Amino acid sequence: MSNSFIASRYFGNLTILFVATGLLFFSSCKKPEDTPEEKTGKIVFHFTQYNEGAPQRYDTMKYVNAAGNHYLVSEIQYFVSDVKLHRADGGAQLLDQWEDIHYVDTDLEDTQEWKVYDPVEAGDYDKITFTFGICEEKNQSLMFLNPPERDMFWPEYLGGGYHYMKLNGKWLSSDGMVKPFNFHLGIGQIYAGGVIDPDSITGFVQNYFEVELPASSFGINAGETKEFEVRMNVENWFQHPHVYDHDVWGGDIMQKQDAMKLGCENGKEDVFSFGEWKGDN
C-alpha cells in the first residue's frame, strides 16, 4: 500500500470528520429561550414499618395485639401497585412508567426506597391512592422470574399469581407454646361445603384492595423532588375494624378466606399512614 494512498485516505477522513464536528458544534447551539420550560417534578417514596408508634423491632416478643396475643414479627414482604396521584381538578396520574408494581421487603433495604421514574406534573394534588397487592388483570403467574419478587409466587391451585403480602412471625398461643404464624394475603378460594381441599374449590376471591393514604395532599413545583414516607402501622393489621386473634386463625391462612378477608378489611382501614420523609430514624 503506497504512502500517497494512505495520506489521501487520511485527508479524506479528516475532511469528513472536520465537517461533521463543525455541524455538531453549531447544531448544539440554541438560544436560551428555545429551551423547553421544565414543568415536572419527581417523587420518592420511603416505605417504613412501625408498631405501637415506634419503628418495628424484629424477632422480639414485645408486642401485644388487640386480641391479647403476645407476638413478634420476623419479616414483612409486600407489593404496592398502581399508585395514583389525584389532582384537585378530578384527574389523576397513574405512576406506571418503568415500574407499576413495587416490592417492599424489610430484609432488603433497597426495596424500601422507590425513586419513581415518572415525571410528575407541577401543581397541587388532593390525595394519593394505591393498590395493596396486585389487581386481577396484572397478577399473572411467571411475570416475575427473578428474586426477590419471584419468591412471592402464589400456588396455581390456590389462584396463581403472587402473594400480596407475607408477614411472618410467632405468637404465644393460649396453650403457652410459641408458634409461628404466616399472615399471608393473596387470592382467596371458595371451597364447596367449607372443606379445605383443592379438589373442592369452586371459585376464587380477588382480595387486593385500594388504599387511600390519609392526609396525602401535596404540591410539587417544577424541578422539585418530593420525598414521602408511606408508613405501615403493623399492629393495625390485627385490630381495626376487626380484632384478629392468632389463637382463632392459627399459623397459616392462605386457604382460609375468612381470615384473609378480615386482614384485608383491616388493611384498607388504617394500616397505612403518610407524611413528608424526614430521614431515617
Next chain:
Amino acid sequence: MAVFLMTVVVMYGLSSCHDPEEPEPYEPTPYYIDIPYGFPTELNIPEDNPMTVEGIALGRALFYDGRLNGRTHPDSLMSCYSCHRQENSFEIGAPRPHPFGVTGHSTHHAMLPMINLVWNPGHFGWNGSVSSIEEDVLGVISDPAEFDSSPEKVVNTIKNISGYPEMFQKAFGTPDVTVDRIAKAIAQFVRTLISSDTRFDRYMRGEEQLTPEELRGFVLFTTEEGADCFHCHGGYGNPLFTTNGFYNNGKDSVFTDPYDRFSVTGNEMDKGAYKATTLRNIEFTGPYMHDGRFETLDDVIEFYSHDLVNSPYIDPLMHHIADGGIQLTPQEKSDLMAFIKTLRDETFIGNPDFGPPEKLPGNNPE
C-alpha cells in the same frame, strides 16, 4: 478554535488508524446460556469472568483431571470429579455423608449438588459463606479436607502438562497458568451445569401430563394445609426448586455446629439455619440435610411429617411445628414422593457435555 478542532480531529484519526498488517487481538468465543422456560433471566456471571467456549473446555478438562490437586502419583490424584459425580447431580451421594479429601480428613458438612449454580445469588454452601464458584475452587485447593494443596503446587503441576498452556492461551489469550485462571475456567464449566428437563419442566411447558398421584403430590407440595414445601423449595413460580434461602427447619433444639448460617451473619435467629437445597434430582443426592443424617427421602418425608423439633430459632415458615410436623398419611407420603420424583432430570445426569472430555492434556492419568 479551528486549529484546536483540527488537532483533535487529526489525533482522533491517527488513534483510530489500525495497521492492517497487525493481527487483531485474540478474543475467545462467547458462550451464551439459553434461559429455560420459567427460569430467572438474571444470571450470576462475574464481569471479570465472562463465559467462553474455550474457557468452558479448559474448565471441563481441569474439573476431571486428577492432577488438579498438584500431585501426579497415581495414588494421590484428586479432581473435582473425585467427589462431584455427574450420576449424583455432581454430588458424591450415599453412602458417604461426609466426603473426605486426599489426606483422609472429612468436610464439615455433607455435600451439596452442583446444579443450576449460575442462578445462585452469591451465597454458596450450606451456610452461604462462599460468595462465588471461583472462591470455592480456590478454597478447595488449600482445604485439608479436600485437595490439601497450595496454589503454587497446583499451578506448577498444570503448567508442566503439555497441552494445558495452549488451552489457557485459547481461553484467556496468553498461555500463562495462574490459580485465578484455573478457578475461573472451572467456574465457567460449572455454570453450564443446568437442569431444565425434568418431567415437571415438561409439565410446565405443556408437553407432558403428570399422573393423578403426582398431581396430588404437587398439591400437597404447594399448599399450606398440605406439606407446604413451596415457601422454601419453590414450585411452578420458581422452577429452581430452591429459594437459595437459609432456614432452621426444626431438626434440633441445641445448636453446636460452628458452621451454621449464624456463623456467617451473627444474627441469633440464624442459629441452626442452613441452605434449602434444590429438590431437582434430589433422588440422587442423599444422604440428606447438612449433616447427612437422613439416608433416604422416605426418612426426610417422615421427619417433616412427624419429627420436627421446636426451638426459639425455628423459622416462622415452619408453622406446623406445634403438631410436630405436617402429619401426612401413608397415601399422602406416597403422593408427595411421586411428585418429588418428577424432579428427576435424566437429561442432566446423562448429558455428555457435562461428562469427562474424551482426552485430557498430556498423558491421561486416569
